[in-house]
Amino acid sequence: xxxxxxxxxxxxxxxxxxxxxxxxxxxxxxxxxxxxxxxxxxxxxxxxxxxxxxxxxxxxxxxxxxxxxxxxxxxxxxxxxxxxxxxxxxxxxxxxxxxxxxxxxxxxxxxxxxxxxxxxxxxxxxxxxxxxxxxxxxxxxxxxxxxxxxxxxxxxxxxxxxxxxxxxxxxxxxxxxxxxxxxxxxxxxxxxxxxxxxxxxxxxxxxxxxxxxxxxxxxxxxxxxxxxxxxxxxxxxxxxxxxxxxxxxxxxxxxxxxxxxxxxxxxxxxxxxxxxxxxxxxxxxxxxxxxxxxxxxxxxxxxxxxxxxxxxxxxxxxxxxxx
Amino acid sequence: xxxxxxxxxxxxxxxxxxxxxxxxxxxxxxxxxxxxxxxxxxxxxxxxxxxxxxxxxxxxxxxxxxxxxxxxxxxxxxxxxxxxxxxxxxxxxxxxxxxxxxxxxxxxxxxxxxxxxxxxxxxxxxxxxxxxxxxxxxxxxxxxxxxxxxxxxxxxxxxxxxxxxxxxxxxxxxxxxxxxxxxxxxxxxxxxxxxxxxxxxxxxxxxxxxxxxxxxxxxxxxxxxxxxxxxxxxxxxxxxxxxxxxxxxxxxxxxxxxxxxxxxxxxxxxxxxxxxxxxxxxxxxxxxxxxxxxxxxxxxxxxxxxxxxxxxxxxxxxxxxxx
Numbered sequence: 067x068x069x070x071x072x073x074x075x076x077x078x079x080x081x082x083x084x085x086x087x088x089x090x091x092x093x094x095x096x097x098x099x100x101x102x103x104x105x106x107x108x109x110x111x112x113x114x115x116x117x118x119x120x121x122x123x124x125x126x127x128x129x130x131x132x133x134x135x136x137x138x139x140x141x142x143x144x145x146x147x148x149x150x151x152x153x154x155x156x157x158x159x160x161x162x163x164x165x166x167x168x169x170x171x172x173x174x175x176x177x178x179x180x181x182x183x184x185x186x187x188x189x190x191x192x193x194x195x196x197x198x199x200x201x202x203x204x205x206x207x208x209x210x211x212x213x214x215x216x217x218x219x220x221x222x223x224x225x226x227x228x229x230x231x232x233x234x235x236x237x238x239x240x241x242x243x244x245x246x247x248x249x250x251x252x253x254x255x256x257x258x259x260x261x262x263x264x265x266x267x268x269x270x271x272x273x274x275x276x277x278x279x280x281x282x283x284x285x286x287x288x289x290x291x292x293x294x295x296x297x298x299x300x301x302x303x304x305x306x307x308x309x310x311x312x313x314x315x316x317x318x319x320x321x322x323x324x325x326x327x328x329x330x331x332x333x334x335x336x337x338x339x340x341x342x343x344x345x346x347x348x349x350x351x352x353x354x355x356x357x358x359x360x361x362x363x364x365x366x367x368x369x370x371x372x373x374x375x376x377x378x379x380x381x382x383x384x385x386x387x388x389x
Numbered sequence: 390x391x392x393x394x395x396x397x398x399x400x401x402x403x404x405x406x407x408x409x410x411x412x413x414x415x416x417x418x419x420x421x422x423x424x425x426x427x428x429x430x431x432x433x434x435x436x437x438x439x440x441x442x443x444x445x446x447x448x449x450x451x452x453x454x455x456x457x458x459x460x461x462x463x464x465x466x467x468x469x470x471x472x473x474x475x476x477x478x479x480x481x482x483x484x485x486x487x488x489x490x491x492x493x494x495x496x497x498x499x500x501x502x503x504x505x506x507x508x509x510x511x512x513x514x515x516x517x518x519x520x521x522x523x524x525x526x527x528x529x530x531x532x533x534x535x536x537x538x539x540x541x542x543x544x545x546x547x548x549x550x551x552x553x554x555x556x557x558x559x560x561x562x563x564x565x566x567x568x569x570x571x572x573x574x575x576x577x578x579x580x581x582x583x584x585x586x587x588x589x590x591x592x593x594x595x596x597x598x599x600x601x602x603x604x605x606x607x608x609x610x611x612x613x614x615x616x617x618x619x620x621x622x623x624x625x626x627x628x629x630x631x632x633x634x635x636x637x638x639x640x641x642x643x644x645x646x647x648x649x650x651x652x653x654x655x656x657x658x659x660x661x662x663x664x665x666x667x668x669x670x671x672x673x674x675x676x677x678x679x680x681x682x683x684x685x686x687x688x689x690x691x692x693x694x695x696x697x698x699x700x701x702x703x704x705x706x707x708x709x710x711x712x
Contacts, residue, residue: 096692096693099690099692100689100690100692100693103689103690103693107687117441118440118441195690321687324687325684325685325686325687326685328684328685328687328690328691329681329684329685329691331691332681332684332691332694332695333664333668334664335691335692335695336663336664336667336668336694336695336698336699337660337661337663337664338660339695339699340659340660340663340664340667340699340702341656341657341659341660341663343699344659344663344702344704345656345659349704350704351704354704358652358655361648361651361652361655362648362649362651362652363648364430364644364647364648364651366423366426367422367423367426367518367651368651368652368654368655368658369419369422369423369658370419370423370426371655371659372655372658372659372662375659376659376662376663376666378704378705379663379667379702379703379704379705380702380703380704380705381667381672381673381674381677381701381702381703382701382702382703
């Protein structure tokens with residue numbers, strides 16, 4: 067059964083079902099989430115991002131092991147934007163993190179895009195809320211680290227871990243550069259590889275420049291070396307994550323970041339709902355419907371059409387009955 | 390001077406300025422675009438996508454050379470989502486495609502994300518319209534090929550070219566897999582590398598399976614081998630692009646795809662404008678403003694808040710004065 071109490075009790079089947087309902091946009095999912103919402107806000111959300119080939123999955127796997135040694139119940143969300151056409155996650159739950167698959171204290175879900183702009187960010191937000199309500203803490207969110215949505219997802223966590231590795235090509239390094247500015251913890255993975263020293267110097271320089279460029283902050287982003295395949299350096303990463311969570315709680319930013327996260331989802335969802343519902347032919351005035359047709363027929367540019375429509379939209383005055 | 394006539398006459402400075410205004414969301418840009426719109430719809434829009442490391446930039450460079458040999462004036466839009474934080478394109482115009490930089494018949498712009506969801510897709514649409522009005526044909530749009538937005542951008546072209554290369558890692562190949570289903574022309578670049586034969590067989594199998602899975606279509610996606618660094622195979626790619634454009638024109642899909650493209654931009658823009666304008670505190674009823682505050686304070690989940698707001702939004706009846 068999928069009920070509020072089942073999810074709050076940590077029932078994995080109930081939690082998984084709720085996440086699926088939310089991904090599919092089912093009303094019963096939203097209704098349940100509204101009830102659960104008061105029980106969220108406790109989990110530390112950790113975003114892990116970096117270029118393809120940085121060994122993020124292996125790092126997450128090792129990090130889960132480290133948090134399990136500390137008796138934490140760990141949630142993991144793998145964000146996989148690779149298959150917008152099939153709607154299915156290629157790197158599915160089954161092939162990842164085999165060794166934690168039978169551990170009831172580790173809850174792993176992969177999110178795939180359903181093709182809607184912003185859909186991935188919303189699904190990830192939802193899944194993190196459900197895991198939070200189920201008592202998983204931390205909740206680790208792994209993203210590919212390229213693309214607008216993916217970066218946004220990583221940024222919405224309490225703590226963003228940026229993973230770099232030596233020896234990637236120029237194009238891949240360039241992709242990574244944009245993400246660097248968002249991190250609170252930096253990991254140099256595959257630190258036993260050639261080029262690790264060079265990369266370390268580059269990252270140190272970047273962190274140094276960044277420290278001088280921004281307002282004084284009590285948090286200095288650490289740069290930590292790991293060899294995730296051998297489990298090396300993970301203790302320090304887990305320590306840094308806990309330290310950052312403590313820092314956020316002390317400064318009041320822990321709750322504040324969650325509020326910002328909810329507000330962003332709210333604005334995105336409001337935008338999408340406006341377009342979906344208000345543009346339904348049945349709700350449109352015939353005069354306005356012809357403007358929409360004109361766009362499709364190339365008679366008017368989309369921006370002019372938006373202006374026409376927006377001018378005809380209004381809030382009902384207070385006290386007026388809703389639609 | 391930036392005027393409709395200057396842009397239509399192909400004035401590069403005027404075109405570049407208009408694209409920048411549109412990227413920055415300046416009203417004078419939108420006004421000019423509305424006037425120019427009737428002069429668009431002629432250019433063949435070609436999306437080029439594929440994983441990082443596939444040699445897309447080199448391929449585009451060689452393809453521009455091939456189209457120049459055919460006396461086409463070529464527009465190139467490089468979509469660079471790598472830097473959402475700085476707002477600047479890392480792979481800037483200056484470092485790319487040096488050899489075409491002094492050719493007045495090649496117009497190259499890089500689009501960087503301004504951080505707004507969907508902003509990249511819109512900027513690319515705008516830039517393509519401007520180049521179209523300026524008389525460039527084809528307009529080649531190069532995207533990274535990972536991430537939701539980027540795939541969407543490639544799909545909105547008349548013709549999507551999917552570039553594959555032998556010897557990329559598993560993770561990168563997985564990213565690529567999702568894009569495969571969207572292509573009308575397939576290019577196996579770096580075809581002189583080890584593993585090219587294996588990759589060719591995989592791609593042929595995929596195209597074979599796809600041909601059986603979909604409704605009968607008159608267009609069979611060709612698979613073409615190139616070594617872009619040596620300019621090999623580009624003639625066949627240009628021929629395939631022209632053949633696909635001809636196919637689209639014959640079947641009426643050329644104009645239809647443009648209309649769909651405009652409609653998607655319209656819906657996305659309407660959504661964003663709804664959120665931006667309607668949620669402005671000055672426009673919100675005080676009762677509704679408190680709902681927005683509740684989201685930020687974690688008192689209500691974002692979806693419930695959206696429902697409350699949507700219920701209070703309405704179209705003005707026909708004939709009523711606009712806001």
